[in-house]
Amino acid sequence: MTERTPFRARVHAPGAELDVQAYDFESPELIGGDDRARLDAALEAWGRQVGMLITAKTRAVVDVATAPSRIQSFGAFIASAEGPVLWATASSAGGRILYRIPLEEARYWAARMIGAAGDAAGDGAPLTSVERALARQVLTEQLAELQHATGGMFAEPVLEAFGTEPPSSVDRDAQAVVAVIGTLRRNDRRQLAAAIDAELVLQRLGAVAPHQDAAQVRTRIGGHLALAPVEIALRFDPTRVGPDTVLDLAAGDLIPLAHLADRPLVVTLDGEPVLHAAVGGNGERLACVVVSNGDLV
The missing domain is CATH 2.30.330.10 (SpoA-like)
Structure with a gap:
């Protein structure tokens, strides 16, 4: 005969307001406290370095601002892309990094690097072979700065794929740490974004919890649910x-x-x-x- 767990109810006064914090399961809080501050500081340093690289390559001053990182699935990150974009897939110490830039931004970089003004409005046409090669070079250098700018928090990424379609090899259900770098050049605003495998980030932060038995996980979840109002x-x-x-x-x-x-x-x-x-x-x-x-x- 299975022993029943006694039911314990938490009683609240009638009409009492309960302080319940909503939890977003699409953006779970996997990183917090000092680890979150350390990660955001490292990604902000990388964003500044990306801005310096763009300025050096294009000879046009660009201001950058990095938004606080957030947890998001790779699938949601891909779905949030607006307009034509370029996707660069890289590996770093066994984890995946997905880097996204607007197609017209890559076209501007390429134009400036060959001496053109880069002011012509793009028509969404595919990049030429020259533009593609130059954009790939710039993206490779920006990803390489992830190791140096973050003080070695991440191993140097190795570019695996590059193109206008999101890679099919990425697990879209896997969680990622998303960093968004906003750029401002004169009145032209762009957004570059990188999704870094959350498991990789947790490992580099030293915040990976030991593997838990499935039965223990169910017991702990049951304990949390038992305390829910x-x-x-x-x-x-x-x-x-x-x-x-x-x-x-x-x-x-x-x-x-x-x-x-x-x-x-x-x-x-x-x-x-x-x-x-x-x-x-x-x-x-x-x-x-x-x-x-x-x-x-």
């Missing part, structure tokens, strides 16, 4: 009446309920029936006495 209510069996009955109700009228007098009421948690109970009291408050936790039929 829920609404508890006592419910009669529903009674169906016509609209005319409701419209004719007046003070003192009685409504016969379908619930039999000798039948226990139903205890619900967030609207879901879980127990049978009878009406009782606790001092000056109404209460219920659990009479059965069997099948609710």
Whole structure:
């Protein structure tokens, strides 16, 4: 016979406001505290170095600003791309890095590197072989700076794939640390973004937790769920009446309920029936006495 875990409810005063923080499962909080500050400082340093490289290559001053990193799946990162972009896939110490730049930004880099003004508006046409080669060179150098700018936090990435279509080899369900670098050149704003395998980042930060047994994980999740606040209510069996009955109700009228007098009421948690109970009291408050936790039929 399996021993049942005793049910413990956390009681809150009626009308009390519960301080419950929403959790975004699409952007889980895998990194926090000092580790988050250290990571964001390293990625900000990389963003500044990327800006210096762009300025040096194009001979046009560009200002950069790096947004705080966030956790996002590779699939969501790919889906968030706006307009034609270039994708560069690199590996670093066994982890994947996906780097994304606007196609017109790459075209501008290439134009400036061969002495053109780079002011002509792009028509979304594919890059020429020369533009593609120059853009690949610039992206390779920017990714290489990830190791130096972050003080060796990451191993030097090795470029694996480069093109206008997102790589099929990337696991889109895997989590990544996303860093967005905003650039401003005169009145032209662009966004470069890199998604770094979250497992790689956690390893480099030394924040990887030891492998946990699946049974232990389920037990801990169950413990968290047991402490989650829920609404508890006592419910009669529903009674169906016509609209005319409701419209004719007046003070003192009685409504016969379908619930039999000798039948226990139903205890619900967030609207879901879980127990049978009878009406009782606790001092000056109404209460219920659990009479059965069997099948609710």
